[in-house]
Amino acid sequence: MNDWLNFSSNAFIAAFFLYCAAFIGYAIAVAGKRWSNRDPEGHAKRWGRIGFALAALGWLAHLAFFFTRWKGGGHIPTSNMYEFMTFLGMAIMFAFIIVYLIYRKVLLGAFAVPLVIIIIAYASVFPSEVQPLIPALNSIWLKIHVTTAALGEAFFAVGFAAALVHLIRVVDYSRTDKAGRRAQFWTEFMLVVIVVVIGFLVSVFGFRAAGYEAQFRQETFRIDLQGQGETIVQTVEYGLPPIVAPYNSEKLSMDPFLGLKEPLFEAPSWMNGVNAGRKLNTIIWSLISGLILYGIMRLIARKPLAAVIHPHLDGIDPDDLDEISYRAIAIGFPVFTLGALIFAMIWAQIAWSRFWGWDPKEVWALITWLFYSAYLHLRLSRGWQGTRSAWLAVVGFIIVLFTLIGVNLVIAGLHSYAGV
């Protein structure tokens, strides 16, 4: 590891903690308005500024991380999941700064910054060393494609953050009719999803810090296209205690955890490949730890999380949030089109000899694009604004995340043809 890379990983840690500090600043700005002896406006403004300054500093550290890694690694760091997700986090920060400079809404930071923190924490789940490029990735168009697409997605992320604030802002806890309860349920559900993601991060980093390890071996027999049978032996390492073992596998080693010495059950047979079992196990752990985390929060707050946040948001106008969410998406849409579709096509044409191949990743980029164009048409021509538009922005960002992460994990994973 050379000096540049050393500096780079330090800058990354600095960025991470600065973001966390920025989040605390924003949280004080939002939550502390009603603290005694304070002028609420002045308080929010002051702490909002502190939050923004810290976030901007964090972003500078993030930039330093990016460019020193580029220098030290010899190629632009966007070529594996760790590098891409950190870049996405950086792009979201950039999009947030742009939108903040237009609208000057402190509250947005209170939601955009934690989103960035979650994304770069998620990035750190993946191996972080610099990997030399394989020939297919060694193309200027790929770099342009990935960075531009990530920037477009970053604006969608800011649109998502604003939409989420909007939803929590407008959810009405005094309503007891069906539609009102539905709104309450789904808003809370979104927060639960976020807590589950945090639960995933907590369990992965918790067990990693504890050095937990288990190993399985799976033998599969298959008949290839030439009609010849072959036995494939694969081994997989678990970082989390195996509740689920891969289908038809044998245990090689396993650290005991809270009396858990054997996997509780085995993945179903339709989950091909050893990694499918590992991924299922990770999902179960995320759900368990996420729900425990959520349960603790509910016990402390004694009311739904959205209801905890809701009263702190009354200083902001829902129409402004609607406008911010829409504007962020409107800025992001052309960038996304250019990066995720057009540049991708140019790269595919040069590297793979066809500009479009209906590969799952391509298809999902198209689905994202179609979804956001439906969003824009519904909004511009059918007058879908406010809550309906906000839900679309939330769903849209979920599709973005599925395209970025889910396609690699679920589609490629369950069929294990990509060998990821």
Place this chain on the structure above:
Amino acid sequence: MKRYRKPIQYIILAFVVLIGGYAIGQSFFKKSTVLKAGEAAPEFTLADLSGQTHRLDDYKGKPLVLNFWGTFCPPCRDEMPDLQRIYEKWQGQGLQVVGINLSEDRISVRSFAKSYGVNFPILLDKNRKIERLYGLKEYPTTFFIRPDGTIQEIAVGGPMSESFIEQRVERLFQP
């Protein structure tokens, strides 16, 4: 403007039906390059072992057995004497037998033909061109071609027995 509204609508919808129909129609018909019985045998021009050129057209008007073979393919080798016998037997009645070698080296083909005593024309394909034109999937493949140039039957694989070939040759001579 109002005057043109109707014609413009018709023109645009006509385009949609045409272009859209073409696009959707394409999805139904998968292009198949495989020859079927009843179709005309594709034209070719190839040289034989002595360098003389032969065209499919030269054989029009007479029933033709067109056999694709290679020295590397055991069933091709096995059926060669039977083909030669059929050729000798039916030659007088006007049957043509032509072997098309599967793009092998001239020397190997010549020595093979000599050692098997084949004396019907052996043509040399180059770069698998005619083989592709005829859409070969398996070796050997034999086309039984009527005097009018249409394919009566395609025998894929082998070796064919003498009686198998003879039955088909007889059918070629039936009006």
Place this chain on the structure above:
Amino acid sequence: MFQNTKCECGHQNPTGTVLCEACGNPLVDDLPPDSPLEMRYDGAARRSQKQNPDLIDRVWNFFSSVKVAVWLIVITLIGAALGTIYPQESSFVNLDDPAQYYKDTYGTWGMIYHFLGLSRTYESWWFIGLLVMIGTSLVICSLDRVLPLYKALSKQQVRKHLNFLRRQQTVYETTLQTEPAEWVEKFARELKRKRYRVWIDRKDGMALLAEKNRFSRWGPYINHIGLIVFLLAVLARAVPAWHMDKYVSLDEGQIKQIPDTPYYVKNEKFTVEFYSDDELPERLKGTLRPKLYETKATLYTCTADCDDPVKDPVLVPVKQHNIQVNSPLSYKGLKLYQYNYEERIRLISVKPMLVDKTNNRSYGPFELPMTDPPLTYKAGPYTLKLSDVYPDFGLDEQNRPMTKSRDPNNPAFVFVVTGPGLAAGGEMYIYFPMPSAENKKLQDQLNESFRKLGSNSGRFAFEVNGMENVSFSQYTSTLNVRVDRAMPYIWVGAAISMIGLVMGFYWQHRRIWLRIDGRALTLGAHTNKNTYGIRAEVAAALGRTGIAVEPKALDNRRNKR
């Protein structure tokens, strides 16, 4: 719904008009009287709306609806997503029995998936049908809206109805403290500074219209034109002459015709490089991580005797390129991509010596190419005549020599040697150029059996001195040959589409109307996007004319709550 289309200002509007074309007073209004107006397409009648639709009109109206367009988008989106559940058939290079494959690999669900045709989603009639319908919708929706919008925007009336002004999203009403005509002049100057085009009512100067960035309204339509060009270009790829997709596998040193073209391609050399361990991070050490695949290729075109069965084609080199994964060879619309490679050692040619074992003298060397070898060779005083070639040597059931395939995997050559001191008929020897113990044994055995048959005296052998006399191919490189004549149109479509998107999203059409009745100022402003921006702009301009107002206070929606 379509009742009286004559406005109170006296203007006769076409059927379906929402806001009077002249004064903007709402004609069709299902909204509560104080809510912001529906400003889409400036309230102009869509072309297709008429009173007695016939069948053609109905079809037209169907495609003219944005609601239908959104449904089409959503259905396409769901269809596309279904196609990603299992790999598509097209992602396999050869799949002889897809039904069986899906059943074996993915079980019952795979069987259902294949049965429903989802394994060929993107080629299916319904998916292509959806794309065609989206294309139709793009044309008809745009046409129906852009023309009325263009007409409405090119003949705008400066003085608008009070209802029209008061029901904009951005509204301001006040009583002027200064001289109205003077104030209007001043306000107009401020707006001009912000790059607005300003019109003042010629009659009395008591009404104003300011507008900027009207061009951004055309953005969506330009985007749609781009998409249509793109879709048509995609369709054009189905025209056979416009599209070719073939694969050519070449050993090093081999030249082959690209099927159905006058072009030939030669693989001069293939290189594969892997990262060394010190270039790799800890976790990947010891793995083969490719660094470079490169085929040094030369493209030839045939100028004469191309289809001559006797003569060899005359080839002229036209292009040399080192084909890498991200760098295809490109010549007149023909593109050659690095697709795959295989390590497979094959001889190109050898230069053996003829060794006389009786006196240990060797003659030659003579050059023996593996493909199309010449008939005769000279080695010292001896002449060698090639009598048989087996590119992939093997023995048949009767133990006779044969070739197992057409590929030069293990070539063997049978020579008849004639010359001084030999019988007139010559002596027959077999020679295996591929150096292996097995070949050596086979060669000796066969030559021994020839000797027993009296075909030779066992006097000669073949020997290659050093690797410099052997040229061989280590890798077989597979190139993907493509012709895609529709590509330029695809890029043009994409570029037009992008221009439209940028126009439509990064500029906003802004308009400000005002009228003064006595000293009462009524101002309304409209933008299709970014109401925040127009409020700030109006508030700033008002501020400079001495009317201090918070941007937020201009928000009509907020004021109504």
